[in-house]
Amino acid sequence: MGALTQDAHARAAAVQGSLGELRARALDAPPPIPFASALRGPHLQVIAEVKRASPSKGLIAPGLDAAAQAAAYVAGGAAAISVLTEPSRFGGTLADLDAVARAVAVPAIRKDFLVHPVQLWEARAAGASAALLIVRALSPQELRTMIDAAAEAGLSTLVEIRDLGELDRALAVNATVIGVNNRNLETLVIDPATAPGLIPCIPAHCIAVAESGMRTVADVGPAAEAGADAILVGSAISAAADPADQVRALAGVSRRLSPRQAADARDRIAG
Numbered sequence: 001m002g003a004l005t006q007d008a009h010a011r012a013a014a015v016q017g018s019l020g021e022l023r024a025r026a027l028d029a030p031p032p033i034p035f036a037s038a039l040r041g042p043h044l045q046v047i048a049e050v051k052r053a054s055p056s057k058g059l060i061a062p063g064l065d066a067a068a069q070a071a072a073y074v075a076g077g078a079a080a081i082s083v084l085t086e087p088s089r090f091g092g093t094l095a096d097l098d099a100v101a102r103a104v105a106v107p108a109i110r111k112d113f114l115v116h117p118v119q120l121w122e123a124r125a126a127g128a129s130a131a132l133l134i135v136r137a138l139s140p141q142e143l144r145t146m147i148d149a150a151a152e153a154g155l156s157t158l159v160e161i162r163d164l165g166e167l168d169r170a171l172a173v174n175a176t177v178i179g180v181n182n183r184n185l186e187t188l189v190i191d192p193a194t195a196p197g198l199i200p201c202i203p204a205h206c207i208a209v210a211e212s213g214m215r216t217v218a219d220v221g222p223a224a225e226a227g228a229d230a231i232l233v234g235s236a237i238s239a240a241a242d243p244a245d246q247v248r249a250l251a252g253v254s255r256r257l258s259p260r261q262a263a264d265a266r267d268r269i270a271g
């Protein structure tokens, strides 16, 4: 992940001179669509990702038309669309984000390695309603700065964690939509037990999202059982012959309706 974060700093530096123009474009963009409320419901909500390629899988769907793919996801019941905008390893662009935000009436999320406020203004200018912040990629001060800058830009945030320490850092900045990534971003190894293990520790007032490595209804069962509000799925649906149908299957999974008991779960994990 170090190289991805370094690239992100370089990309941010290259557009810092455009901050004024980006702020002006952001003001002209259609208003953001509420993100957190889109992810609550009796069924597991699906954040469906537009993903052409990745470091772990190589090419996934190189010719994918981002807007058409997003429209298919929404037809299948997706509650939000995640758009990878990282160009060199994921084959994404801000133009994809812009096309998706114009094509669908659900929130579009900028999924990238976001390390500088200018990238949040880029996201809003391209029509995003939300942006991903990876706790591991940011110092505590940077995370605070990015949370504040997102709010100023009118963006909601999906704050991504992988362990209890990162959950504490997310809660310290009042994150309300918290994603637990099953993928270790350093080794790229998926551990399907990560999200089901941590989600019960996320306080009930937050939205809990399980991310990565899920393809089938059976794969999402543990996250649903753990009390996840939503799942984020990318590779499987980007490569699917019928993406609407695949999202429809995942969006039909019931979630556990009992409230998450965060304090009890933390005690169990802390041993």
Ligand SMILES: O=C(O)c1ccccc1NCC(=O)[C@H](O)[C@H](O)COP(=O)(O)O
Pocket (backbone or CB within 6 Å): 049, 051, 054, 055, 056, 057, 181, 183, 185, 188, 211, 212, 213, 214, 232, 233, 234, 235, 236
């Ligand atoms: O997907 C990767 O290989 C990857 C590698 C390094 C950093 C991030 C990476 N992916 C970002 C994501 O979190 C996923 O795109 C997202 O959760 C969907 O995962 P999946 O359903 O497994 O494609």
